[in-house]
Structures are given as structure tokens and as C-alpha cells.
Amino acid sequence: MKIRLPDGRVVNIRTDDPEQAKIAAAKYYNETRSVTAEDVEASEVSSLGDIGRGIGAGAVSAMQGLATLPWEVYDAVADPEESRAEKVRQFYEKFKPVTYTGAGEAAKFITQFAVPGTIAAKIAKARKLGKMGEYGALAGTDFAVATQDVETLGDFFDAGPTSRTPTEDLDGAERAAAELGNRLKVAGESAALILGIPAAFKLGAKGVGKTISAAGQTGVGKGLAEKSLALFDATAASPVGTAMTKIGQDSSGNVRKILNKFTFKGDLPDSMTAQIKAQKIHEMSAVDNELRRNMESIDKSLTDLSKAGVLNSVDDRTALNALDDYLFGREATTRVKGEKTLRALDEKVKNLSKDKKFLRPDRSLFEASELARKQIDGLSQRLSSDGVLDRATQEQLIETVGGNMHFYGSRLYRALRDPKYKPSPEQTKAAMQELIDMSAKTKNPLSEQDAINILNDMMSRKEFSSGGMKPEMQFERETLTGIGNGILKGRKLDNFPAIRDFLGEYSGSENIFGRIPNKEGSYKIRQQSFGEQKEGLMNKVKETTEGVAKMITKHNMFRDIDAYNTKLAQINPGSEYIVNKIPLTATPGSYSMLGELDNKGLLTDASKSKYGPLAGKYIKTEYINGLDNAANLGGLLGDSFASNLWSTFLMTKGLSQMAKTVYSPVTQIRNATTAAFFAIQSGNVGNGKSLLDSMQTVFSQIGDRHVQVKGASAKALKDKSYREIYDEYTTLGVVNTNVRQGEFEALMKDAVENRIGSNVFKGNALKWAEKAQNNFATKVYQGSDDVWKIYNYEMELGKLNKVIVKAKDRAKAAGPGNSPNAMIPVTDYRNLLQFGSNVNAAALPADQLQIFLKREAASITKDLVPNYVRVPEIIRQLRVLPLGNFIAFPAEIIRTSGNTLQRAIKEVASESPEIREIGMRRLAGMATVNYAGGRVISSIGHTLTGSSEDQTEAYKRSFAPEWERNSQLIPVATDKDGNVTEFYNYSYTNPYDYLTRPIRGVWNAVNNGVTEEKELMSIAGDALGESAGEFFSPFLSEPMVLERAFDLVRNQTNTGRKIWNEADNLGTIGVKGFSHLVDAIVPSASPYDLRRQQWKDFPKAMVSATGLTGPALSNQGVRLDPAGEFAEAISGLKTVRPVMEQQLYYRGIEAAQQIRSAGRIFSQVAKKRNKVEAQAITDAYLTTNEQRFKELRSLNMAIEDARTLGMSEGQIARVLKRAGAPDYKRVMHGTYSVAPLSKQIMKEAYRADRNKISNPYDFEGIGEVRKEFINKPFRPEAKAEAQAPPAPPIAQAPAPGAMPPPSPVAPPDQSLFKRGVQALRDVELDKLLGT
Secondary structure (H helix, E strand, O other), X not given: OEEEOOOOOEEEOOOOOHHHHHHHHHHHHHHHOOOOHHHHHHHOOOHHHHHHHHHHXXXXXXXXXXXXXXXXXXXXXXXXXXOHHHHHHHHHHOOOOOOOOHHHHHHHHHHHHHHHXXXXXXXXXXXXXXXXXXXXHHHHHHHHHOOOOOOOHHHHHOOOOOOOOOOOOOOHHXXXXXXXXXXXXXXXXXXXXXXXXXXXXXXXXHHHHHHHHHHHHHOOOHHHHHHHHHHHHHHHHOHHHHHHHHHHOOOOOHHHHHHHOOOOOOOOOOHHHHHHHHHHHHHHHHHHHHHHHHHHHHHHHHHHHHHHOOOOOOHHHHHHHHHHHHHHOOOHHHHHHHHHHHHHHHHHHHHHOOOOOOOOOOOOHHHHHHHHHHHHHHHHHHHOOOOOOOHHHHHHHOOOOOOOHHHOOOOOEHHHOOOOOOOOHHHHHHHHHHHHHHOOOOOOOOOHHHHHHHHHHHHHOOOOOOOOOOHHHHHOHHHHHOOOOHHHOOOOHHHOHHHHHHOOEOOOOOEEEEEOOOOOXXXXXXXXXXXXXXXXXXXXXXXXXXXXXXXXXXXXHHHHHHHHHHHHHHHOOOOOOXXXXXXXXXXXXXXXXXXXXXXXXXXXXXXXXXXXXXXXXXXXXXXXXXXHOOOOOHHHOOOOHHHHHHHHHHHHHHHHHHHOOOOOHHHHHHHHHHOHHHHHHOOOOOOHHHHHHHHHHHHHHHHOOOOOOOOOOOHHHOOOOHHHHHHHHHHHOOOOOOHHHHHHHHHHHHHHOOOOOOOOOOOHXXXXXXXXXXXXXXXXXXXXXXXXHHHHHHHHHHHHHHHHHHHHHHHHHHOOOOOOOXXXXXXXXXXXXXXXXXXXXXXOOHHHHHHHHHHHHHHHHHHHOOOHHHOOHHHHHHOOOOOOOOOHXXXXXXXXXXXXXXXXXXXXXXXXHHHHHHHHHHHHHHHHHHHHHHHHHHHHHHHHHOOOHHHHHHHHHHOOOHHHOOOOEEEEEEOOOOOEEEEEEHHHOOOOHHHXXXXXHHHHHHHHHHHOOOOHHHHHHHHHHHHHHHHHHHHHOOOHHHHHHHHHHHOOOOOOOOOOOOOOOHHHHHHHHHHHHHXXXXXXXXXXXXXXXXXXXXXXXXXXXXXXXXXXXXXXXOEOOHHHHHHHHHHOOOEEOOOHHHHHHHHHHHHHHHHHHHHHHHHHHHOOOOOOOHHHHHHHHHXXXXXXXXXXXXXXXXXXXXXXXXXXXXXXXXXXXXHOOOOHHHHHHOEOOOOOOOHHHHHHHHOXXXXXXXXXXXXXXXXXXXXXXXXOEOOHHHHHHHHOOOOOOOOOOOOOOOOOOOOOOOOOOOOHHHHHHHHHHHHHHHHHHOO
């Protein structure tokens, strides 16, 4: 009979019974009906988006409560026929968003009650109303904002004093009174919750803190820590340890050298020496940071002048000339003139800023120039001090040493930086004339042809041109002296202004002047353009500052190494690695001289300049490379097509990494939030004030002006400006060390600085790379990392200060004559040189104590928090290979985690109770980050959603993408039936997840293997593969750009998606291929997905929110929740919504493909033309069945997991049928269907003719195989468990006189076997019903 469905469809039901027809029709309709917008809204809503809706609903509800309160009072007094309060209530209901999840309801409660109540309590506290006043303000506010739709705990339990009075059957004054009474109940309960929950958390936190503190004070764990340290020592002294040491100390030292490359010290003797080398980088970073600020201030001040209209075609020259006069003028009158001009321009801008609000009156061109000049002055003073440079180099680098030293400026040429640079005919002519004039009175005067040949040779010569010259070589003696060969041999370029201009000298002067040969005076060669003059001036400031700073920091490094080496000899004679003379017992070749000797046997000036106080001494040969930093890329060097191509790859690799981090809003937020885990792992939790102070310092640095963060203390800026504070952090090495940023900047630097001999990315690309590293997005990315590093440093400093205070308190309590004892192991090399190896810090004077503690706190921070400067050298070198993305970060996670554990054990083993407490907090932090935190959040998620661990494991085992298979997924939402609809990926947030993923990989492989009842060796293989894959994937995976290139070759992504269709024409293939490749370097913030040729989810969701289009769907077919997409974008959190039918469908397709592949194993053997033994055919049939069984068992597991996740038998059957899954009914039933013997294949095997030999089957052997596999259960233990009868219930005698309870109806058996049988029955029933 025909039945019309509610949506208009008509179905034929094969039955004459109207009731049965209605039941079948209803079942069919519910399984096949179109999902309405309301249905999707409730089932596919994002929890993150619902939080946003909850905030909106809470805000509207608070306004609704305030607006209805007076009308409820009116209704209670006036008793009108129609409730005025209800009208107001209905008005606000139109604007109130609907929430669907517990997360949304929680957000609504917090917004409606906690936020206004807390604000009211703070106001009461500010007015000093006392605790009762605060509580009253909170409760009163909650009473005012309460609404009638808020349920209480009394309503939930249907009992208690807060159970609300039902108002549905009431009206008039009686209803209004009840509503006011309900407000009181809601307000009382919400106030209790708002006050109670934080207090409970605070009490719990205090309890944990006191427990850890007590453990430290009593020495719990001290003995275990000492045994752990002793175990390490014993292992090193054991036969195994001794053997390993012997291997490491073989004659070639290859093993030790390789292992050293994976450590911070690399090729250097020890970590202290590596610290000295790293300190040079930190000092240079501080110089660069100050220089960047000064350069930006000058540039922005010039921009302000342009915006203000102060500069015209004449005035712009005036400003640049004034800058050049003030910064580099030789005469005092010139400098004073420049200063006056700059001050006058500043005054103009200041006056105009009153009307033009976009101008910043605090920005000054003169003050910016003065800061730049002061920086150069300070460096110049240090440069000319004794011991920094040898006499010859000083003469070359400093134009006037003495009274006019402060106006030194270095020479810098475009020919060294820009391969596209070509001198103009005007410049060439002037240089030719200068060469001819210079040689006029020599024995061999030059002709014009000779002159042009010299200039041509100069531009093409490798020793000077950009083709072979590295930028840092511009400050070497040979470069500054001249070309070194030919007519200019032994002459200084200072004496040839026209040749300097020909080489593209950067100059801040408007006019370029030449020297009149053999006479006093000069002549004008040419006038620079405005852009050329500005670039010259800015580059001169930059390169002068950086060049001198590099020489100073290099000298300091060698000076400190010399001092440290001397200290080693004092502490342990014979342990030094640099000597004045080669020991008589040394093996020939084991020592190398630092520097070179000239023909007279004296050290060259270049050697003295390079090695400073170490010049002429001898170092162990194995350390010479580490000291020189001479590691290179070997065969990749040279200016060849291959190196140019490789340079292109490095630049694109760096750009792709930058595009997916700095220019990704989600990654920017994630960078800020995940860095908090660094503090938690180190046990640095609890001081919110330090975090706010850190934010204030960093935000001020980013904005280049003081930014007051609410709640931050003002003491930070009492004695120092934010610039000085940030520069101090930089010099200490705490900030400016972001690992991911350091890697992509290094990649681009490798490409543009000619480190591998390429010119491809020099010139404009170099300028772009420099700007990209200093733009706002990059500053924010670096700043979010700096905030947490400063916080870590301040927390470590606070803990060390506490150790000193407690030691002094103990000494004071012990009575007179007891001196405080706070022995702190020294980890910073500067402290070692100044104070020794083990210091009683409590005995140091106050000023020295703070210096000591700051250095130690910074050293601890650099040891325990990822820091690019400390990335092992081998990892730095791997970045230039076509392997991995951001490989430095996982390497740092390994290094810092090992350091944290080692330091914690040493601290717990300390004699100081305070240091033991620090160690216990550190161990607790490690446990929280690596295990407990995830487990607690997971338990809370399962409890609040009512889901089970089995559901989470089922999803990860069978349906999660490969990259989420070993992640920690937290359920955050379920449907009305308790099926999980959304997971939160905790691993996406926790940076230390990288260390625990291999362990979870092993656990999941074993757990899944046991569940699927795999063989033991198979489980072991899976566990090893999962663990190794997770650990090495960051280092061995394809880089983003190279991955896209490989995708083009195979026309398939690593997820199996085709890039273009085979039927596409050549033009379409080209567009799709190019888009796929370019997408690797397109910033993640781009709204368009080039690879898929469509808009991304976020813009689609935002457009759908406007109502201009219908509901938007993601690529996986999930309805996009605009609020959820927005919440993910601004929070950096990642949620996953399972699409079960689609995912099972793809599993079915995959199974069908694998089964076909398994079948080909047998058919290929059986159909061979040559002679094949019958046993080989039988073995092939066995292998085919083994592979089929394996794949179908995996599909059976996926089916079981789909059931666990809420799919019905009918849904599973329909999906597998549509996917073409083989034998899906039997697979659902849990039994294996043996591989069929094709008559066609058997006929082909038996065929015999001139081109083929007959190969008969061994039917007895094949029969044994079929006997082994036929109806074989995929999981025998699960099936046996399902078939086992349930244990009989324990009989209980009824109470006297009581009626026996009715026999309970047994619930349907939901075991695997029974559900499989039921599935077959359902299918047959559907057939009978015609549905």
C-alpha cells in the first residue's frame, strides 16, 4: 500500500496491514528525510561557537533582568490584567541567542551573573564597604540581572530551598510575587557559586602548593634523587658505560664528534664555551634591537614630516642633509647646523599635530637621530679602547681617533650587496678619469682603455664583487685596503672618491665630490636622487653600527674564552684546551695555531684582529672548527646553477614557514597560548603580576611607546625606561630567541647572504626579507613568545631571591654567629669567572648579589625554555636540506625537557630546603604538562558530556586522520543519545605533546592490536612503527614547498586527493598545479584556498551569518557554525567534529581497494605463462586470504567503532553498500568470507598452448586453506564473550508480606555478535517491508 510521507514523497509498503505500513513508513522517513536547519543547528553546533552565543545570551539576559525588575514590582503592586513585565521579557527574547551545549550555558551564566556581580563587588571594595558590603553588592547585582529562564540546582534535584516556584498557572500579582521570589533564589544560589567555586579552587591550589612545599622542606624524594644521580654516575663507570666511553674516544673521534653535534656545545669543548659563543649573539641582538628602534624612529619621523606637509621638493633634501650633517659631519659647526635644522622641523610637526590628529607629537626627528648618534658614539668608544683592535686595523676603520672619533662612518658599497647594481655612464666616466689622473705622473700612465679594463675587472673580480663576497667581509682589512692587485695594490679606497662612487658607496650626502689630483680642493661628480640619498644614509647608519658591534662582540668572546680557559687551569690543571705552547707529550697534529705568521715569523695584523688575545696560542685541533664556526655545506658551495636553484628552495622554504606562522592569525594566537606550557613545565605558576609586567614591557617594545597594562605594576618603569628593560633582557639572552621565527629567518638569510654562492635572492629580496623580519606581524609573533620567557625569567629570579631570604632567616633564627648558607651551583660562565664554581650567594654584597642572581635566572631560563641560539649545530645545518618543517622546535623540546628533568633531580637532591622545594615544583610541572593535565581535562570532558573513553578510542582508532590518531582528544559535546559530536584537540595546544606522542603511539598500537586480536609480532611491529614515526616525522617529513612539488609529480596529495582530473585540459591542469604549488607560500590569513579553488571555511561561514546565502558547508560536508569559526579564529583552539557516515564510507572504499589488491596476489601467480608449482599457487591463495582477512578485520573493527559512536545497523549497512565494501553483511556479522576461486582464473591457469604451460591447482592444499579461513571470526574472543550466557542473578528472598517484584524485561543484547545477527535480521525485515 502507498503511504504519503510528511515531506510529500510517496512510498510503496509491501504489506496489507495499515499499522505495519505506518510503522515502516515512519522508520523509512526518519532514516531518509532531509535534515532541516533546526536539526543541524542542534546537532552540528560548535562548542566554541556556542560559548560565543552564550556570552551574547548572557549579556542580553542581564539587560533583560534589569529591564523587567521594576515591572515585576509594578505587577506585584498594581495587579494589572496583562503583565507588563512579560511584554518587556518578550521584547528581549527576540534578541537573545539560543545556546545548545553545556559550554554555552556556562558562558551565559558567567556573563549574566559572574561578570556584573564581580564588577559590583570590586566597586564596593574600592569604596571600602567591607566584606559584607562586597557580598551584598554581588548578591544584589545577581538579583537585579536574574531572569525567569534560569534554572537552579534546586530545580535540577526538584528539592531544596532554591527550588523555584512554578509560575505557569499563576497570573497577576500572584505571578509577579512568585517571579520576585524566584529572583531571590537564583541570586542567592549564583552568589554562593561565584564566591564558592573560586574559593574552592584557591583552597585546592593552596593545598597542592603546601604539599609540595612540605615535601621540599622535609626532604621527601631527596634520597631517591641522590640515588638517581648516583645511578647515572654508576652507569658511566659500568662496563657498558666504559665501553661506550671507549668507543667515543677512539682515534678518529668520529662517534664523539657526531654525538656532540646533537648537543648545545657542538664542536666546542664544553657548554660553558658554547655559552660564551652564544653571549656574542645575545649582545649583537641587543645592539640590533636598539638599532632597529632608532632606524624606525628616523624613518617614521621622516614619514610624519611628509604627512604633515612640511617636506616639499626642497625641504626633503634639507631633512636628509641635516641628518647627514648631524650624524656624520666632520666639523662641529656642521653638526650644530644639522641639529638646528632638525629641531626646527620637529617644531613644525609639533605645531601641526594640534590640528592633524594622525601625527604623534612625541615623535622627534632630532631625538631619533640623537639616539642613533649616541649608539654609534658608545660603540666607537669601545672600539678604540685598548685591546679591541690592533693599530693597523684602527687606522683603516676609524677616520679620526680622538676628538673627532664620534663622527666615524664606515664605507659600504652597493657592489657588495646588490647583484643588479650597475654604475651609470656618469659614474664610470668619473672613475676612469680618476684612474688616469692618478697614474699620470707614474712610469706607466693609463690610457682610457686601460682604465675601463681595470674598472671592468674590479666589478667582475670574485674577491670584491657580490658574486663571492659575503657582507661581513666588508670590514676585513683586505676589503678596506682595496682590491689588492693591479694598479690599486697597497692603496686605500678612501683616496679615490670617484671609484668609491663607481662601486656604489652608500652616502648620506646630496652631492658626491671628487678630489682634485695633486691639489687642495674638490669637484662635484654628481647629485644623488632623493631615494638614493635616503637609502645611503640609512644603510650607513645601520652598517656602521652593526659592523663595529660585530668586531666588539667577537673580541669580547675571545677575551672571555681566554679567561675561562685560564679558570679551567686553576680549577683542574690540565683541563684547559688552549695553551701557549704545544705540550711535549702531544700527538703531532692534535693542536693548531690560532692565526698565521708573516714572512718574518710574526703574527699578522689580521690574525690579531680575528682572534684578539688568543692570537698565536694553540687550541686542540678538534675544537678549531667550533671556534671558527667554519662548518659549511661542502659541495653546495659555488656560484652554479645548482646552488642558485638550491638558494631558491631555501628562500621559498623560509617564506612558506613564515607565511604559515607569522601571517596566520590562528597561529599567532596559538604561539601566545602554547608558550604558557613552558612556564608550567618549569613549575613557574602563580604570580600573575609578573605576567602583566612582562606584557607591559613587550607591548611597549612593539609599539615603541609606553603601554600601561591594567594590573601591571609601575615599579618596572621607575628607574629604567621600557627600552632599557627590554635591552637588558636581550643582553641576558632571555628574549628575541623564538625558535620557529629563528629558523625561517635563518633560511632566508642563507639564501640572501650568499652563503651558498647564489645571487638569486640578493638585492630587492634582501631588503624585503629585512623588512619582513621587522614588520608588525613579526614583532607580535616574537613578542608573544617574549612575554612568557620574561615571565619565566622573573619567576626563576624570584625563587632564587627567596632562597637567599630564607637562608638569612634561618641563620638569624639560629642565633648570633651563624652565617647564612645558600650554596647555589653556578651555571652562567660570567658568574663562574667572577665568583667561582660554587657560591654562597647569601654572603655576596647586595649589588653583586643581584648581578649574580640575574645571570643565574637567565641561564636557567635559557636551559629550560626553547631558545634558537641553543639549537644544536647539526639541527641548524639540517634546515637547509629538503627535510622537515620547523625542525629546530622539536629539537628544542627534547633539549629543554631533558634539562628540566636533570635540573629538577639535582634540586631535589640539594641540601637547601628551598632549592628542594623548587625541584619538587618543577617535577610537578613536568608531570602536569606531560601527563596529568591532559588526563584531568579528559576526565572532566567525559564527565560533563556523559561520554566514555571507549568512544574517544573508537574514533581515534578507526576514523581520525593520521595526524590526529595519537593526539589527546577531549570530548566537548554529545547529542541527546550520548554520542560524541565534537572533540577538542588538546595536543594542538600543548607544545610538549611531541614528547608524549611516541609513547601514546606505542600504547595505542598495543591497545588497538589487543582489541583487534592481532598477533603479538604484528602488535610489536605496529608499536615500533607508530613510535618511530611520531618521533622522527618532524625531521624527515617533506617541507611544505617540496611536498607540493612532489604532489604535482604524482598528481595526488598525501591524503589521496587528486590535484587535477585526468579529463582536464592542459590549461586547467596548469592552473590547478600552479595554484597548488603557490599555496605553500600564501599566508594562512588568505581567505581563498588556492589548492581547492574555493573560499576557506571562515569567510564562507561569515557570509552565511549575514543571511545573504544559505547554510555553508565545510569540505567534509559539515555545516559551518559561524560563531564556532569565529571563536576558533580568535582563540587558536582546535575542535574536531566527526562525520561518521562520510568517514565510514571512505573506509569502505579503502577496504574494497585493498581487497582487490589482495586478490591480485593469487591471480598473478595462477595466470603466469611459465611453469608454476602447485604449492606456489596454494601459497599465493593463502597469502591472498591472509591479506583479505587482515583488511576485512580492520573494516570489522571500524564497524564496531561506528556502533560505539552511535551509528545504527541500517546506517552502517547503507553506507557500506554505497561504498562497495566487499561482503559487508558478513563483515558486520563478524565472520570472514573466504576468497572465491574464479572459474576464469582457474581456466587460464589450466590453459596450455604454444605460449603457455598448464599449471594445475592442488585442490587438497587449497581446500585446507579454505577450511582454515571459512567462517573464521575476526575477533574470536569478542565473539565467544558475546555468546557466553550471562551470570545468573543472586536470588534474594522477598520481605515478609511483600509482593514479589515483576520480572524485568531483559535489555537487548548489544554485544558485537548479537548486533551482527540483528543487523542481518534488520536487512531482511527491510526487504520484507519494501523499505
